[in-house]
Amino acid sequence: MEQKIAIIEALLFASETPLAAERITEILPDIERTEIVSLLRGLMREYEVRGGGISLQEVAGGFQFRTRTDLAPWIRKLKAGRPAMLSPAALETLAVVAYRQPLVKSEIDRIRGVDASGALKGLLEKKLVRIVGRKDVPGKPIIYGTTRKFLEVFNLKDLSELPTLRELKDLQEQQE
Amino acid sequence: MNYEIKLDIFEGPLDLLLYLIRKNEIDIYNIPIALITEQYLSYLDMMRSLNLDLAGEYLVLASTLVHIKSKLLLPPVEGEDEEEEGEDPRSELVRQLLEYQAFKEAALHLDERPLLERDVFKRGAPAAEPVSSGQEEEAMNEVDVFELVAAFRRIVAGLDRKEDLEIDVEKMSLTDRINEIMERLSEEGQITFADLLGDRMERRRIIYTFLAILELMKLRMIRAYQSGPFGTIRLFPAVEG
Numbered sequence A: 001m002e003q004k005i006a007i008i009e010a011l012l013f014a015s016e017t018p019l020a021a022e023r024i025t026e027i028l029p030d031i032e033r034t035e036i037v038s039l040l041r042g043l044m045r046e047y048e049v050r051g052g053g054i055s056l057q058e059v060a061g062g063f064q065f066r067t068r069t070d071l072a073p074w075i076r077k078l079k080a081g082r083p084a085m086l087s088p089a090a091l092e093t094l095a096v097v098a099y100r101q102p103l104v105k106s107e108i109d110r111i112r113g114v115d116a117s118g119a120l121k122g123l124l125e126k127k128l129v130r131i132v133g134r135k136d137v138p139g140k141p142i143i144y145g146t147t148r149k150f151l152e153v154f155n156l157k158d159l160s161e162l163p164t165l166r167e168l169k170d171l172q173e174q175q176e
Numbered sequence B: 001m002n003y004e005i006k007l008d009i010f011e012g013p014l015d016l017l018l019y020l021i022r023k024n025e026i027d028i029y030n031i032p033i034a035l036i037t038e039q040y041l042s043y044l045d046m047m048r049s050l051n052l053d054l055a056g057e058y059l060v061l062a063s064t065l066v067h068i069k070s071k072l073l074l075p076p077v078e079g080e081d082e083e084e085e086g087e088d089p090r091s092e093l094v095r096q097l098l099e100y101q102a103f104k105e106a107a108l109h110l111d112e113r114p115l116l117e118r119d120v121f122k123r124g125a126p127a128a129e130p131v132s133s134g135q136e137e138e139a140m141n142e143v144d145v146f147e148l149v150a151a152f153r154r155i156v157a158g159l160d161r162k163e164d165l166e167i168d169v170e171k172m173s174l175t176d177r178i179n180e181i182m183e184r185l186s187e188e189g190q191i192t193f194a195d196l197l198g199d200r201m202e203r204r205r206i207i208y209t210f211l212a213i214l215e216l217m218k219l220r221m222i223r224a225y226q227s228g229p230f231g232t233i234r235l236f237p238a239v240e241g
Helices: A003-014 A021-027 A033-050 A069-079 A088-100 A105-112 A117-125 A148-153 A171-175 B013-023 B033-049 B056-073 B091-112 B145-157 B161-165 B174-188 B193-197 B203-218
Strands: A054-059 A062-067 A129-134 A142-146 B222-226 B233-237
Touching (some): A003 A021, A021 A062, A033 A054, A062 A069, A088 A105, A088 A117, A088 B091, A105 B091, B013 B056, B013 B091, B033 B056, B033 B145, B056 B091, B145 B193, B145 B203, B145 B233, B174 B222, B193 B203, B193 B233, B203 B222
Antiparallel strands (some): A054 A062, A129 A142, B222 B233
16 A cells, blocks of 8 residues: 555544544645545545445545444444434424524524423534524524534535525415 | 422424424415414413423413414405505514524434544544533434334323223332333333333323333433334334443
């Protein structure tokens, strides 16, 4: 194996979090960023072709080794813990935040038709949602947004990878 | 004794309304307000009779529905506010429902993604944190609670009225019922909703059984599966993971 690829593979293996191409460039300043990206893609393909239990995936703006989805039942046995699931209320609230961020709680309440305080608190505790700032209106309500961890947990490269929200059909159109 | 049991059965009033629209196969752009209002209110009554905690938002939507219904009943007044002429009093509600529905779908799509620590795992990640006991942490059940409520309704509707007059001397508590269900489940492995009720169809027994099931589902001690719409509901002990 080429030395460069070996280094990158080792970095990926040792990294606690998804490793961004930029970070690798800092460690290997002699290699062009474009080359690093193409080496990463090559490595992704290599793991894919090998068809083993591990794949290299692009998440949260970086690259990370992850297990293959279909092997989850066995790994769950190893972990012996119940996977942390989100309740429907938490998922709905998270979806509203993800698509409408940055936003304030009253906007979430309005869309869901119920008070989102509980769900929002849980999401903050799980670090899927964070406080982005405060809105400059009376009462200075808190503005919320999703976190990097949200991208990691939901296997997203970035927010643009979220599927488009089904367009709300134009009501006027229907009435005419 | 008065048990007050708080369960977040519905995700909210909009969720209940969407459920009713789906159930009746109604065109969301042309909601028969009278029918839907009636069904909505009867669900609220039932939830209240079960002592389920009704958030104020449910009542707000109920009053909105009644308000829309009354507007639709009024004949259009000639020469009155020209701007609003032709504006369907339902349109604001429809817009809200569609928006909510879009996010509900988005939430489902999120849940279908390969989730870290559920479907994919990274190297040596620490074991999943124990799930906190917060109310917002209810499990996702294979049978949604609407279906359970619907099954409950069907059974109550089929009750012989005369039986109500018999005074139930059997002392039954929710805890007893829960223990009884868990005992039967551990012996039989699985059990249907109807089996649990047996042929003693007293109202009290049915209500306690229903509450016990909801409580057990909330505590993640059992799981409920259903073969199809209106199919038999089967209960299984949750596998301790």
